[in-house]
Amino acid sequence: MEHQLRDSLKIKRSSLSKQSQAKKSRKIVETVISSDAYQHAKKIGTYYSVKGEADPADLIKLSQKEATNKTFYLPVLSSDKQQGLLFGELTPNTKFENNRFSIPEPIFEESDLISGEQLDFVLVPLLGFDKNGNRLGMGGGFYDRCFAFKKSTQNKTLLMGFAYDFQEIDELTPENWDVRLDLIATETQLIDLR
Numbered sequence: 526m527e528h529q530l531r532d533s534l535k536i537k538r539s540s541l542s543k544q545s546q547a548k549k550s551r552k553i554v555e556t557v558i559s560s561d562a563y564q565h566a567k568k569i570g571t572y573y574s575v576k577g578e579a580d581p582a583d584l585i586k587l588s589q590k591e592a593t594n595k596t597f598y599l600p601v602l603s604s605d606k607q608q609g610l611l612f613g614e615l616t617p618n619t620k621f622e623n624n625r626f627s628i629p630e631p632i633f634e635e636s637d638l639i640s641g642e643q644l645d646f647v648l649v650p651l652l653g654f655d656k657n658g659n660r661l662g663m664g665g666g667f668y669d670r671c672f673a674f675k676k677s678t679q680n681k682t683l684l685m686g687f688a689y690d691f692q693e694i695d696e697l698t699p700e701n702w703d704v705r706l707d708l709i710a711t712e713t714q715l716i717d718l719r
């Protein structure tokens with residue numbers, strides 16, 4: 526069931542033209558910028574878009590122009606499976622290397638990476654989402670592991686799904702390890718579940 530849903534969402538996502546991907550992504554970025562959660566955030570996790578994923582890259586361009594005191598971080602697969610992901614700071618000098626899923630990630634010593642808890646705000650890639658903030662991801666459980674602390678502690682890290690409208694699906698049945706999104710940005714809506 527979930528397997529079929531994942532496959533059909535992957536096909537939809539990757540069959541977008543480059544043009545409509547760029548146009549939609551720009552609108553989603555505008556939604557993100559309009560949110561107070563983003564405005565107040567200093568340390569921001571984002572991701573390197575692949576395979577037709579909605580692309581948050583313009584957010585960095587727009588923010589850097591305004592010389593705001595925001596710092597952006599990209600995910601790096603942790604060598605510790607339980608931890609899932611760590612984050613490395615994005616600077617003009619950052620070098621990249623493809624990880625085992627062929628997603629470019631910044632090259633860092635693991636000791637220079639930070640954990641998800643240290644971020645204020647994170648844009649989360651996804652295949653599908655529902656109105657309750659449940660997320661269908663790539664199936665690696667990376668974000669669930671990295672942000673599992675949100676289930677037990679009061680932490681200010683906010684998770685925002687960055688998604689195309691067509692990725693909204695009927696209610697997903699969450700598993701007990703799933704970490705819910707606090708917010709979702711699409712081309713036409715800002716969903717706030719806090």
Ligand SMILES: Nc1nc2c(c(=O)[nH]1)N(C=O)[C@@H](CNc1ccc(C(=O)N[C@@H](CCC(=O)O)C(=O)O)cc1)CN2
Binds near residue numbers: 574650
């Ligand atoms: N751009 C981006 N970066 C990201 C994620 C993401 O979804 N998008 N992740 C979100 O978690 C993490 C990587 N997770 C991933 C999990 C599975 C696959 C994947 O392609 N799986 C293959 C089959 C599995 C395999 O090769 O072992 C597939 O689905 O075909 C890719 C990324 C961290 N970085």
Ligand SMILES: Nc1ncnc2c1ncn2[C@@H]1O[C@H](COP(=O)(O)OP(=O)(O)OP(=O)(O)O)[C@@H](O)[C@H]1O
Binds near residue numbers: 661665666668700702
């Ligand atoms: N906190 C956790 N501790 C241990 N295992 C976990 C945890 N969270 C998720 N997992 C494991 O990860 C696997 C994948 O989970 P799931 O299908 O929810 O991933 P996903 O959210 O779609 O993936 P991703 O975050 O990588 O996009 C599950 O089989 C689950 O057992």
